[in-house]
Amino acid sequence: MNTNLYNYILGIADNSLILGQRMGELCGHGPNLETDIACTNISLDLFGQVRGYFQYAAKIANDGRTEDDIAMLRKERDYLNVLLAEQPNTDFAYTIGRQFLFDVYHLLFLTELEKSKDLTLSAIAKKSIKEVRYHQRFSSDWVKRLGDGTEESHSKMQQAINDLWTYTDELFHQTEADKAMVEEGIGVDVTKLKKDYYEKVSTILEQATLEIPESKYFQKGGKEGIHTEHLGFLLSELQYMQRAYPNMDW
Amino acid sequence: MSQKKNWPLWEIFVRSKNGLEHRHFGSLHAADAEMAMENARDVYTRRNEGVSIWVVESCNITASNPDHNGELFEPAQDKVYRHPTFYDLPDEVKHM
Numbered sequence: 001m002n003t004n005l006y007n008y009i010l011g012i013a014d015n016s017l018i019l020g021q022r023m024g025e026l027c028g029h030g031p032n033l034e035t036d037i038a039c040t041n042i043s044l045d046l047f048g049q050v051r052g053y054f055q056y057a058a059k060i061a062n063d064g065r066t067e068d069d070i071a072m073l074r075k076e077r078d079y080l081n082v083l084l085a086e087q088p089n090t091d092f093a094y095t096i097g098r099q100f101l102f103d104v105y106h107l108l109f110l111t112e113l114e115k116s117k118d119l120t121l122s123a124i125a126k127k128s129i130k131e132v133r134y135h136q137r138f139s140s141d142w143v144k145r146l147g148d149g150t151e152e153s154h155s156k157m158q159q160a161i162n163d164l165w166t167y168t169d170e171l172f173h174q175t176e177a178d179k180a181m182v183e184e185g186i187g188v189d190v191t192k193l194k195k196d197y198y199e200k201v202s203t204i205l206e207q208a209t210l211e212i213p214e215s216k217y218f219q220k221g222g223k224e225g226i227h228t229e230h231l232g233f234l235l236s237e238l239q240y241m242q243r244a245y246p247n248m249d250w
Numbered sequence: 251m252s253q254k255k256n257w258p259l260w261e262i263f264v265r266s267k268n269g270l271e272h273r274h275f276g277s278l279h280a281a282d283a284e285m286a287m288e289n290a291r292d293v294y295t296r297r298n299e300g301v302s303i304w305v306v307e308s309c310n311i312t313a314s315n316p317d318h319n320g321e322l323f324e325p326a327q328d329k330v331y332r333h334p335t336f337y338d339l340p341d342e343v344k345h346m
Contacts, residue, residue: 033278033279034278034279034289034292034293035289037292037293037296038288038292041292137288141284145285
C-alpha cells in the first residue's frame with residue numbers, strides 16, 4: 001500500500017471527522033433552533049466529505065477494513081487531525097471561532113486540492129468546495145456579529161480568538177506524507193497557503209472590530225498524532241457504539 | 251436564549267424549482283434580513299427543497315382579521331357559478 005497517500009488522506013479526513021463530531025455535539029444544544037440546525041448541517045457536510053476520503057483510504061489500504069473501521073476503530077495516537085479541530089465547544093464564541101479559523105484554511109486548501117493529479121481527491125475537493133464556501137460565510141458572519149455586537153459578545157469573541165490562535169500555525173506544517181505527496185503533484189503545499197490565510201482572517205477580524213492576536217507561540221502535534229487532552233473524550237463518545245457492540249451496524 | 255426573545259420573526263418563502271412560484275414555508279427568528287436568509291437556508295432548504303428564498307419580516311405583512319371571516323369569505327361559499335366549470339373545453343386545451 002502507498003503509506004504516504006494513505007496517511008495523507010487520513011490527515012485531511014480526520015480534520016473533517018473531528019470537527020464534524022464537535023459540531024454534531026451541538027445537535028439539540030445550539031443557542032437556538034436556527035443556529036442548532038445550521039451547526040448540525042455543517043457537521044453533516046463534513047461527515048459527507050469524510051466518507052469520500054475514507055472510502056478511498058480503505059481502497060488504498062486494501063486490508064479488509066471499511067470506511068467505518070477507519071473512522072471508528074483507531075486509537076487516539078492514530079488520528080492525524082490538527083489540534084484546532086478537536087478544541088471543545090466552550091461557548092458559542094469558541095464554536096464559531098474554531099469553525100471560522102478552520103473554514104478559511106479549508107477553503108484555501110480545497111481550492112488547491114481540486115488541482116491534484118489524483119482524480120479521486122480532486123473530485124472530493126470539487127464537491128466539498130461549495131459546502132465549505134457556505135461554512136466560511138456562516139462562521140465569518142457570526143464572527144462579525146459577535147465581534148461587532150454588544151460589549152459582552154465582543155469580549156467573548158475576542159477571548160475565543162485569542163485562545164484558539166495558538167492552534168492556527170499548525171495548519172501550515174508539513175508532515176512526511178505531505179512532502180511526499182506535494183512532490184508527486186497529488187498533495188497541497190500548505191506552507192504556500194499561510195500568507196493568504198492570515199490576510200483573509202485578519203480582514204474578517206478587522207471587520208468584526210476584533211484585535212488580531214500577536215502571539216508568537218504556537219501549539220502543534222495533531223498532525224503527528226500528539227493531541228490535546230480533549231481528543232480522548234471526543235473519541236470515547238464517537239467510538240462508544242462500536243466499542244460496546246463490535247461490528248454493529250444499522 | 252434570552253436575546254432570542256428580541257429577535258423579530260420572519261416569514262420564509264421558498265421557490266421549489268424554476269418556473270414555480272415562491273410558497274410560504276414557515277417562519278423563524280433572526281436578528282436581521284441577512285441572518286434570516288442564512289437561517290432559512292439551513293432550516294428549510296437543507297433537504298434540497300429550494301432554488302430561491304424570500305424572507306419578509308412578519309410585521310410587514312398585513313393579514314386579514316379572523317373576526318371578519320364572515321363578511322370576507324362566507325359570501326363566496328354558495329356561488330359555485332363563479333368557477334368556470336360550466337363550459338365544455340375542447341380536448342386540445344390541456345391543463346385547465
